[in-house]
Amino acid sequence: AVVIVALFLGYCMMKGKQKHSLWAEDEMEAANTAEDLQLLELIGQGRYGTVFRGSLNERCVAVKLFSSANRQSFTNERSIYGLPLLQLHDNIARFLAADERTNAEGRAEFLILMEYYPHGCLSSYLSHHTVDWSTCCRMTHGVTRGLAFLHTELHRAGESKPGVAHRDVSSRNVLLRSDLSCVLADFGLSMALTGSRPPRPGDPDTMAISEVGTVRYMAPEVLGGALDLRDCASALKQVDVYALGLLYWESFRRCSQLFTGEAVPEHQLAFQAELGNHPSFQEMQILVNRNKFRPRFPESWRSSSPALSSLMETMEDCWDPDAEARLTAQCAEERLCDLTLHSHRIGPPPVGPASSQDLGVV
Ligand code: ADP
Ligand code: MG
Ligand code: MG
Numbered sequence: 001a002v003v004i005v006a007l008f009l010g011y012c013m014m015k016g017k018q019k020h021s022l023w024a025e026d027e028m029e030a031a032n033t034a035e036d037l038q039l040l041e042l043i044g045q046g047r048y049g050t051v052f053r054g055s056l057n058e059r060c061v062a063v064k065l066f067s068s069a070n071r072q073s074f075t076n077e078r079s080i081y082g083l084p085l086l087q088l089h090d091n092i093a094r095f096l097a098a099d100e101r102t103n104a105e106g107r108a109e110f111l112i113l114m115e116y117y118p119h120g121c122l123s124s125y126l127s128h129h130t131v132d133w134s135t136c137c138r139m140t141h142g143v144t145r146g147l148a149f150l151h152t153e154l155h156r157a158g159e160s161k162p163g164v165a166h167r168d169v170s171s172r173n174v175l176l177r178s179d180l181s182c183v184l185a186d187f188g189l190s191m192a193l194t195g196s197r198p199p200r201p202g203d204p205d206t207m208a209i210s211e212v213g214t215v216r217y218m219a220p221e222v223l224g225g226a227l228d229l230r231d232c233a234s235a236l237k238q239v240d241v242y243a244l245g246l247l248y249w250e251s252f253r254r255c256s257q258l259f260t261g262e263a264v265p266e267h268q269l270a271f272q273a274e275l276g277n278h279p280s281f282q283e284m285q286i287l288v289n290r291n292k293f294r295p296r297f298p299e300s301w302r303s304s305s306p307a308l309s310s311l312m313e314t315m316e317d318c319w320d321p322d323a324e325a326r327l328t329a330q331c332a333e334e335r336l337c338d339l340t341l342h343s344h345r346i347g348p349p350p351v352g353p354a355s356s357q358d359l360g361v362v
Contacts, residue, residue, distance in 0.1 A: 091146030133348030245318025
């Protein structure tokens with residue numbers, strides 16, 4: 001299977017050079033007949049792309065459309081999706097094809113075709129649904145597996161995948177399959193960290209990349225302009241893990257079994273309670289960098305079980321103010337794996353007043 005994938009990627013690369021496009025094998029036909037692609041419904045609007053549910057030869061697909069102003073973001077995302085071995089992982093969004101075309105006004109536009117994820121992004125799912133403990137463990141564990149894989153340099157069957165920093169980890173950039181398993185998506189800002197030309201301190205490119213991402217999820221060292229570029233690869237991975245901690249908090253706050261005898265709170269993005277829907281860079285800088293404020297845990301989680309304490313500790317270890325003290329994505333993955341296994345054996349952790357009594361704590 002690896003050989004087939006290798007041959008296939010090689011073919012795509014070759015094709016990509018010829019046509020400036022990267023079409024998956026079974027879409028080759030379609031490359032020549034872009035009119036077969038129908039955009040059916042607007043399903044997402046990010047900062048860089050507009051996403052549609054579409055249909056290609058009767059197959060349901062998602063189409064991320066970039067205007068010519070966002071060409072850089074398109075080129076970058078396409079090159080990340082084109083990296084060897086990346087598509088082998090179950091928690092990375094499935095890429096189908098990329099192309100350029102001219103729209104009705106005669107302007108160039110760029111498309112990325114990908115698998116359609118019926119539940120959309122994690123944030124929108126959490127705003128409409130609560131999740132039970134084992135689902136929540138599985139979802140967050142999946143995202144973490146995806147990130148740990150992304151960060152890892154890999155050599156297999158003569159192919160190499162560099163370590164990659166995502167640089168825009170957020171609950172809007174995680175997508176859900178119909179079985180609620182999660183994939184990491186939106187690689188528009190991602191960066192290869194190893195390989196032919198890893199980032200070096202002082203590079204104009206490296207400087208330009210140090211302050212990107214979604215303001216809400218920016219790590220304190222990014223907000224404070226103190227990202228340690230001497231070891232750029234580690235620094236950028238630590239920035240991803242910080243945002244991962246916020247994503248855990250958003251997810252477990254919607255876990256129905258962690259609020260027994262009280263209503264599950266409405267979904268909130270990290271720092272939404274404090275700074276609302278459009279926090280500015282400066283507000284985030286003061287709150288997260290200067291005041292070292294982090295999302296609060298619900299009161300009822302305080303005096304509860306070892307499993308929940310360890311979950312809260314994992315979040316704190318992800319968003320530690322000291323970037324070097326944070327967990328690696330691999331380590332976070334192990335912690336969540338333990339939590340998931342634990343929940344299989346003994347179910348969700350007891351929470352709230354009832355559990356305090358159970359434990360003899362008043
Ligand atoms: P941007 O780079 O502009 O942020 P994204 O790739 O994050 O663009 O897509 C924007 C939004 O579109 C996502 O947050 C999600 O809600 C939706 N979306 C993106 N890709 C898909 C997909 N394959 N299936 C379903 N929804 C998607
Ligand atoms: Mg996005
Ligand atoms: Mg993006």
